[in-house]
Amino acid sequence: MNSLNSLNSLNETLSLIRSHRSVRSYKGDPLPADHIQRAVEAGQAAATSSAIQAYCLLHVTRPDERRQLAELCGSQEHIAACSAFFIVCGDTRKHRLLARRAGEQYDARLEAFLLAVIDATLFAQNLVLAFESMGYGICYIGGLRNNLPAIDRLLEIPEGVYPLYGLCVGVPAEQPAARPRIPATGILFEDRYPEDVQILRVIDEYDASAPGWAQRMVGKFTEPRRTDVGRYYRAKGANFT
Numbered sequence: 001m002n003s004l005n006s007l008n009s010l011n012e013t014l015s016l017i018r019s020h021r022s023v024r025s026y027k028g029d030p031l032p033a034d035h036i037q038r039a040v041e042a043g044q045a046a047a048t049s050s051a052i053q054a055y056c057l058l059h060v061t062r063p064d065e066r067r068q069l070a071e072l073c074g075s076q077e078h079i080a081a082c083s084a085f086f087i088v089c090g091d092t093r094k095h096r097l098l099a100r101r102a103g104e105q106y107d108a109r110l111e112a113f114l115l116a117v118i119d120a121t122l123f124a125q126n127l128v129l130a131f132e133s134m135g136y137g138i139c140y141i142g143g144l145r146n147n148l149p150a151i152d153r154l155l156e157i158p159e160g161v162y163p164l165y166g167l168c169v170g171v172p173a174e175q176p177a178a179r180p181r182i183p184a185t186g187i188l189f190e191d192r193y194p195e196d197v198q199i200l201r202v203i204d205e206y207d208a209s210a211p212g213w214a215q216r217m218v219g220k221f222t223e224p225r226r227t228d229v230g231r232y233y234r235a236k237g238a239n240f241t
Contacts, residue, residue: 016133021178023137024078026170031083035134043127048119054112055120056091057127058155058163059084065154072150073143073166083136083170087144087151088124090116092237093160109239113162120164131169141166148232159237180209 040057048054060066063080070079079085092112099106128138144151144166151163186202207214234240 020132021176022139023172023174023176024139025174026082027173029083029171031169039127039130042130043123046122046126049115052115052119054091054116055123056089058087058089068154072147073141074146076141076143078139078168079141082168086167087163088120088165088167090120090162090164092116093158096160109241113238116162117164136169137172139168141168145226145229148229162233162236182206
């Protein structure tokens with residue numbers, strides 16, 4: 001047994017983290033309100049820059065809206081079928097309201113948008129770990145950004161709230177296999193980012209265990225996708241200057 005396996009056998013938190021899978025098939029069990037409350041409170045325990053807490057979580061409960069979201073997100077039926085569906089949002093509206101009430105002009109620019117995205121993502125990962133610790137499966141839904149204007153109209157999202165991604169939660173009806181990750185040698189660097197040849201060597205080794213990964217990345221990042229996302233966030237009040 002190597003040192004990491006030995007550590008995992010003694011540490012339930014590490015074991016839970018390493019057991020993560022994206023689940024897309026769920027049983028019909030409901031998600032109790034108190035479980036949602038506990039998970040949200042665990043999410044709120046995540047780090048937040050200067051306590052700004054620039055995030056919120058929309059729990060979409062109406063079946064017709066869930067079905068429409070499933071289509072808008074790329075015909076992902078698990079959005080309609082899971083026990084609960086949430087949308088993780090950056091939330092600058094609370095700060096805008098405070099500035100307005102104080103008679104000041106809200107003017108925080110790109111930094112405020114980045115803080116909202118970072119805060120929301122830290123919150124979301126804690127939220128996910130909390131749900132997984134209760135035995136639920138989850139799946140992040142990046143397809144939420146396929147058509148943000150339509151989702152905005154459907155859910156009547158106000159200015160200063162930035163929907164970032166969705167989250168399916170429910171009792172798993174499948175046990176997906178783990179997807180291999182890039183070795184830590186391609187992630188953890190001492191003092192400086194390594195030479196390109198070293199990075200490519202690690203990637204080639206990884207590609208042997210995750211066949212086709214390198215080519216998929218070439219396809220994914222050499223053609224623009226979701227090109228209206230920036231326009232949408234600007235329309236909701238984001239300032240990228």
